[in-house]
Amino acid sequence: MNNSRGDLLMLLGGVGFILIVATLIGQWLSNKHQGSEPSPVIDNLNARIAAWWAMVVLLGLSFLFGKAGVIVLFGICSFAALREFATLTNTDRADHWALAASFYIVLPIQYALIWYEWYGLYSIFIPVYAFLLLPIAAAMRGKTDRFLVRVAETQWALMITVFCASHVPALLNLDIPGYEGRHVLLIAYLVVVVQISDVLQYVWGKLLGKTKIAPKLSPSKTVEGAVGGIASATLIGAGLFWMTPFTWYESAGLSFVICIMGFLGGLVLSAIKRDRGVKDWGHLIAGHGGFIDRMDSVLFSAPVFFHLVRYGWDISP
Amino acid sequence: MTGALENGDSLIIFPEGTRNTTDEKMLPFKSGLYHLAKANRSVELVPVWIDNLHRVLPKGEIIPVPLACTVTYGDAIELNYGESKDSFIARAEAALRRTGKVDQEVHA
Numbered sequence: 001m002n003n004s005r006g007d008l009l010m011l012l013g014g015v016g017f018i019l020i021v022a023t024l025i026g027q028w029l030s031n032k033h034q035g036s037e038p039s040p041v042i043d044n045l046n047a048r049i050a051a052w053w054a055m056v057v058l059l060g061l062s063f064l065f066g067k068a069g070v071i072v073l074f075g076i077c078s079f080a081a082l083r084e085f086a087t088l089t090n091t092d093r094a095d096h097w098a099l100a101a102s103f104y105i106v107l108p109i110q111y112a113l114i115w116y117e118w119y120g121l122y123s124i125f126i127p128v129y130a131f132l133l134l135p136i137a138a139a140m141r142g143k144t145d146r147f148l149v150r151v152a153e154t155q156w157a158l159m160i161t162v163f164c165a166s167h168v169p170a171l172l173n174l175d176i177p178g179y180e181g182r183h184v185l186l187i188a189y190l191v192v193v194v195q196i197s198d199v200l201q202y203v204w205g206k207l208l209g210k211t212k213i214a215p216k217l218s219p220s221k222t223v224e225g226a227v228g229g230i231a232s233a234t235l236i237g238a239g240l241f242w243m244t245p246f247t248w249y250e251s252a253g254l255s256f257v258i259c260i261m262g263f264l265g266g267l268v269l270s271a272i273k274r275d276r277g278v279k280d281w282g283h284l285i286a287g288h289g290g291f292i293d294r295m296d297s298v299l300f301s302a303p304v305f306f307h308l309v310r311y312g313w314d315i316s317p
Numbered sequence: 318m319t320g321a322l323e324n325g326d327s328l329i330i331f332p333e334g335t336r337n338t339t340d341e342k343m344l345p346f347k348s349g350l351y352h353l354a355k356a357n358r359s360v361e362l363v364p365v366w367i368d369n370l371h372r373v374l375p376k377g378e379i380i381p382v383p384l385a386c387t388v389t390y391g392d393a394i395e396l397n398y399g400e401s402k403d404s405f406i407a408r409a410e411a412a413l414r415r416t417g418k419v420d421q422e423v424h425a
Contacts, residue, residue: 079383087385093338093375099382 004182007243008063011188015056022049041206048202051294052195059191063184067115070169070187075111080291081161081299082107084281088273089153094143098134098154106130106158110166117173119316126163131155160269160299161292167302174309175316176245185243190258190305193237194297197259198266201229218270230259245313254308258301265300322357329365332409336376342419346406354396354405362409364391366417391416 026046033039062069086099106126113122135151168190172183205225213221237255241248269292273281281290292299321328334347354362366389374381394412396405413419 083383083385086382087369092340092372093378096372096375096378096382099384100380103382104380 004185007182007185008188011185011192011240011243012056012060015192019049019053019056022052048199055191055195055294059188063188066184067169067172070172070184071111071115074165074169075107077291077295078107078111078162078165079103081165081281081295082157084290084292085157085161086154088276088278088281089150089157090146091150091153092143094141095138095150095154097137097141098151101134101137102130102154102158102162106134107162110162111169114166114170114173119170119173122166122170126158130158134158156272164299164303165295167306168298170306171309174306174314176309176313177315179245179313182243186309189237189240189244190302191298193233193240193255194258194262194301196236197229197233197262198297199229200232201225201263204228204232214267214270217267217274221267226263230256230263233259245309250312254305257308258305261301261304262297266296268300269296318353319356322360328353332413337371338376342417343410343414346410348402348406350409351396351402351405358396361393361395363393364409364413364416365389366391366413368417389416389418 026042026049029042030046033042058073062073065072082103086102091099110122110125113125134154138147138151138154168187171186171190174183174186176183201221202225204227205220205222208224208228209220209222211223212219213223213226234252234256237259238248238252240255241251244251246254269281273279281292318328330350330353332346332350333344334349335344337344350362354360367386368389369384369386372382373384373386391412394409400408
């Protein structure tokens, strides 16, 4: 446990140092820019830095409270994300029961199952039971208009914002020999690698970006940014192997997979936003992106990371 | 209501006169708004569009769903001298539709 605390402090110290440097650069840029036209790029950068600070502080605090802290934190994140997602859907009054059940029954049950470490149920609860029961609740209301669209949206909202997000705290349930008491480091590893990949894609894209990958979906994503960001984040992930149960090359492989998933997750969620005609998930709060905008890459990588580590390193029957 | 306005208070009016249970974005206004405006000529009428409220708690439901709502304020209108009831109500409805961007809704 002492060892894990030392590693965690070292990681937090490293991340804190990077953030302090980033904050200083952000402030320097915005001071230098004062007086001239407001720059969306600098404002966006500073908003991102503020969001990373909040993320690091909240994650660090939740680690102090152990499993309960992490489950509560991600439960709250799921709730906020589900709210953003559901707000943008086509659901109407016939979906009221299904929506209410999503918020007040499905979400708490999913996190309770994580708490009780009931792997056999939390890995299928939403894809099987919520998938079958919620359309029944919607069908009972008798409205068939756009029925498939409405139930599919509710199911997608739950899969992305609750099922995927809950696989971050689920990492605490893995039974890895020689890694007892160090599981929060796996969460820190996942979040840090995926977020750094986002940051580096942004930086590489700003420096070298020319070829747009998906101009319709996400005008700011470029081939140069994606390749540079994912490659450099993979290297950083490999360098963080000391805090994981992996060797450095296993760590590089896993980092590569979660960075790719994170990148593709960002594209998919952009497609959903474009479909709904908004720029940010949290467009409702002026000037700030939403929860999902900050979490999108972690959401897509968490279940894949969880299962890869479980198949490769977990020894429970 | 006129008494409250004369005291300098503001009133919040729901000119549709009921809760919307249809698929329409907005119901036709009742004439109450016109009578109130006629009796209180100096009062500014500010259109306010509240989005998503009908999804948070549809009529007849008990449990609210925590969706995000937005409140948008439009430009104030006034009753013109000699304006007929129908023309005023149509103008008030149009002002609220503009505020809520009802006719340029991007959502399906």
